[in-house]
Amino acid sequence: xxxxxxxxxxxxxxxxxxxxxxxxxxxxxxxxxxxxxxxxxxxxxxxxxxxxxxxxxxxxxxxxxxxxxxxxxxxxxxxxxxxxxxxxxxxxxxxxxxxxxxxxxxxxxxxxxxxxxxxxxxxxxxxxxxxxxxxxxxxxxxxxxxxxxxxxxxxxxxxxxxxxxxxxxxxxxxxxxxxxxxxxxxxxxxxxxxxxxxxxxxxxxxxxxxxxxxxxxxxxxxxxxxxxxxxxxxxxxxxxxxxxxxxxxxxxxxxxxxxxxxxxxxxxxxxxxxxxxxxxxxxxxxxxxxxxxxxxxxxxxxxxxxxxxxxxxxxxxxxxxxxxxxxxxxxxxxxxxxxxxxxxxxxx
Amino acid sequence: xxxxxxxxxxxxxxxxxxxxxxxxxxxxxxxxxxxxxxxxxxxxxxxxxxxxxxxxxxxxxxxxxxxxxxxxxxxxxxxxxxxxxxxxxxxxxxxxxxxxxxxxxxxxxxxxxxxxxxxxxxxxxxxxxxxxxxxxxxxxxxxxxxxxxxxxxxxxxxxxxxxxxxxxxxxxxxxxxxxxxxxxxxxxxxxxxxxxxxxxxxxxxxxxxxxxxxxxxxxxxxxxxxxxxxxxxxxxxxxxxxxxxxxxxxxxxxxxxxxxxxxxxxxxxxxxxxxxxxxxxxxxxxxxxxxxxxxxxxxxxxxxxxxxxxxxxxxxxxxxxxxx
Numbered sequence: 001x002x003x004x005x006x007x008x009x010x011x012x013x014x015x016x017x018x019x020x021x022x023x024x025x026x027x028x029x030x031x032x033x034x035x036x037x038x039x040x041x042x043x044x045x046x047x048x049x050x051x052x053x054x055x056x057x058x059x060x061x062x063x064x065x066x067x068x069x070x071x072x073x074x075x076x077x078x079x080x081x082x083x084x085x086x087x088x089x090x091x092x093x094x095x096x097x098x099x100x101x102x103x104x105x106x107x108x109x110x111x112x113x114x115x116x117x118x119x120x121x122x123x124x125x126x127x128x129x130x131x132x133x134x135x136x137x138x139x140x141x142x143x144x145x146x147x148x149x150x151x152x153x154x155x156x157x158x159x160x161x162x163x164x165x166x167x168x169x170x171x172x173x174x175x176x177x178x179x180x181x182x183x184x185x186x187x188x189x190x191x192x193x194x195x196x197x198x199x200x201x202x203x204x205x206x207x208x209x210x211x212x213x214x215x216x217x218x219x220x221x222x223x224x225x226x227x228x229x230x231x232x233x234x235x236x237x238x239x240x241x242x243x244x245x246x247x248x249x250x251x252x253x254x255x256x257x258x259x260x261x262x263x264x265x266x267x268x269x270x271x272x273x274x275x276x277x278x279x280x281x282x283x284x285x286x287x288x289x290x291x292x293x294x295x296x297x298x299x300x301x302x303x304x305x306x307x308x309x310x311x312x313x314x315x316x317x318x319x320x321x322x323x324x325x326x327x328x329x330x331x332x333x334x335x336x337x338x339x340x341x342x343x344x345x346x347x348x
Numbered sequence: 349x350x351x352x353x354x355x356x357x358x359x360x361x362x363x364x365x366x367x368x369x370x371x372x373x374x375x376x377x378x379x380x381x382x383x384x385x386x387x388x389x390x391x392x393x394x395x396x397x398x399x400x401x402x403x404x405x406x407x408x409x410x411x412x413x414x415x416x417x418x419x420x421x422x423x424x425x426x427x428x429x430x431x432x433x434x435x436x437x438x439x440x441x442x443x444x445x446x447x448x449x450x451x452x453x454x455x456x457x458x459x460x461x462x463x464x465x466x467x468x469x470x471x472x473x474x475x476x477x478x479x480x481x482x483x484x485x486x487x488x489x490x491x492x493x494x495x496x497x498x499x500x501x502x503x504x505x506x507x508x509x510x511x512x513x514x515x516x517x518x519x520x521x522x523x524x525x526x527x528x529x530x531x532x533x534x535x536x537x538x539x540x541x542x543x544x545x546x547x548x549x550x551x552x553x554x555x556x557x558x559x560x561x562x563x564x565x566x567x568x569x570x571x572x573x574x575x576x577x578x579x580x581x582x583x584x585x586x587x588x589x590x591x592x593x594x595x596x597x598x599x600x601x602x603x604x605x606x607x608x609x610x611x612x613x614x615x616x617x618x619x620x621x622x623x624x625x626x627x628x629x630x631x632x633x634x635x636x637x638x639x640x641x642x643x644x645x646x647x648x649x650x651x652x653x654x655x656x657x658x659x660x661x662x663x664x665x666x667x668x669x670x671x672x
Binding site for chain 2 (some may be wrong): 112136137148335337
């Protein structure tokens with residue numbers, strides 16, 4: 001039996017304006033979704049060209065959710081996006097060329113080649129770099145919220161996790177602590193239905209993961225993760241509730257992981273019909289149609305966005321390829337922080 | 349200057365830092381109303397309030413992960429594990445997130461984890477361990493093991509000031525047994541500098557934590573037999589004061605490394621290997637190690653006594669070296 005609230009889709013432009021988005025914002029969301037997908041498509045090509053070491057992960061199918069949530073964040077809010085959440089980095093303002101440099105292990109990537117793929121974050125933009133042990137970032141985000149609460153700042157932390165990560169203890173410990181202390185944190189579950197090859201019925205036994213929120217003493221919401229405006233509205237509501245002292249919310253964004261776990265995985269275990277069904281709900285195509293039907297996006301506007309995104313990505317790849325590989329002598333650098341390192345945006 | 353117990357010294361240092369720096373807060377199980385299982389934070393909640401002395405749910409991952417997030421946001425958390433043994437529940441947060449965040453993402457994580465450690469009270473396998481060596485193998489962590497009240501205060505201050513994750517191993521056997529003069533004013537004791545606990549000519553004994561006192565008793569016995577033992581108290585094992593150890597070894601030419609953690613892969617092995625690499629030509633005897641055997645910490649008093657290095661074990665190890 002479902003306990004969580006199931007969010008309604010967003011309909012008209014006036015409803016969207018009520019949620020705080022003007023037409024300019026809507027076109028920016030569309031642009032950010034295109035950049036997000038474009039980076040991952042181009043990254044895939046670079047990988048096949050042998051220019052990206054290691055493996056390669058994408059969040060195809062999750063663009064609406066990641067961009068929608070990040071659009072609802074305030075400038076002083078912080079978050080711990082994961083490997084399906086490229087849209088968060090893009091929306092917060094990470095320059096695409098630095099992401100390509102990161103993919104390729106170059107010196108100008110945010111981690112200077114020390115870590116790969118989406119294991120990165122720009123602290124100036126309020127983001128904290130993820131680790132592979134995905135739910136480990138939940139208690140960390142809860143700790144950020146704890147700092148805000150202790151200092152009585154009106155800031156909110158966002159913690160991303162997948163339905164796979166929901167099985168681990170960190171998720172429980174983080175949510176329980178946040179609930180007990182009513183901390184200003186919003187938990188975002190990217191439920192893409194597959195943890196590598198494991199389907200949801202082998203991952204959890206409740207109907208919705210958002211149902212669990214009630215047991216932690218806060219609200220759970222299930223939202224269609226391909227509907228960027230519904231995601232935005234729910235995130236905005238939850239973030240402002242947390243900011244006002246109303247405590248956490250768990251938002252479960254339902255999507256389908258449209259590719260394998262990583263580039264080496266052809267996802268043979270996902271039924272073809274499932275891919276076909278979700279392909280019809282492609283988040284970008286869905287939003288494009290909405291913009292044309294409800295916000296009068298013109299052919300000229302659409303062309304301008306498509307062309308400028310293409311140009312941005314071409315320039316980004318060219319610039320990233322100019323970035324040098326890291327000097328091997330830097331292997332020893334930075335294991336320990338120095339007092340000067342505490343002069344960061346977070347430690348002000 | 350006043351005489352304080354080891355426990356009071358930790359408590360005083362922590363309280364002083366909380367008074368001067370609003371960013372410092374305490375989080376742990378039963379640290380608030382109850383004042384901590386060993387009463388290190390007794391009276392703190394009355395003075396600093398419930399949001400700077402936080403009673404956490406029984407969840408070490410949330411405690412260490414929460415401390416990490418708060419530290420990244422500019423706070424200076426001091427988290428207490430009720431017993432050092434329970435840090436195993438937070439291993440992932442500490443090793444995967446806190447220890448590596450600076451290297452891979454450039455984000456410093458200035459947290460202190462206080463770890464009441466060590467045996468001799470029939471605490472059994474889960475309340476008696478000295479697991480410091482396991483953490484010394486993890487790049488990015490600092491590991492502090494004070495032996496005296498003066499160092500306990502000075503090192504808790506340094507640990508809080510340090511921009512890195514610092515594991516502060518405080519030995520439970522010393523809490524109320526060891527007293528010493530502790531300056532009232534604020535001071536810090538540098539992490540990575542050994543302390544010459546006792547000067548001697550014939551054998552060097554390298555150790556830390558509660559073993560400093562076992563070593564001292566043994567050294568007194570050897571003194572009666574005309575052999576003088578130099579005791580180097582490392583005070584921290586990551587970083588550790590290689591130069592102080594090598595200097596002592598070059599002087600005495602014989603060395604015993606002693607610790608309460610298990611023998612195999614224990615930090616004593618690292619010290620012994622370093623001495624072999626760097627001071628081989630100064631040695632007049634093989635480097636000797638004395639440590640707990642490779643077993644869990646047993647419960648029953650005679651078994652626990654057989655596990656933890658005793659004064660008589662140290663005496664015979666030293667005598668073997670003197671006579672070599």
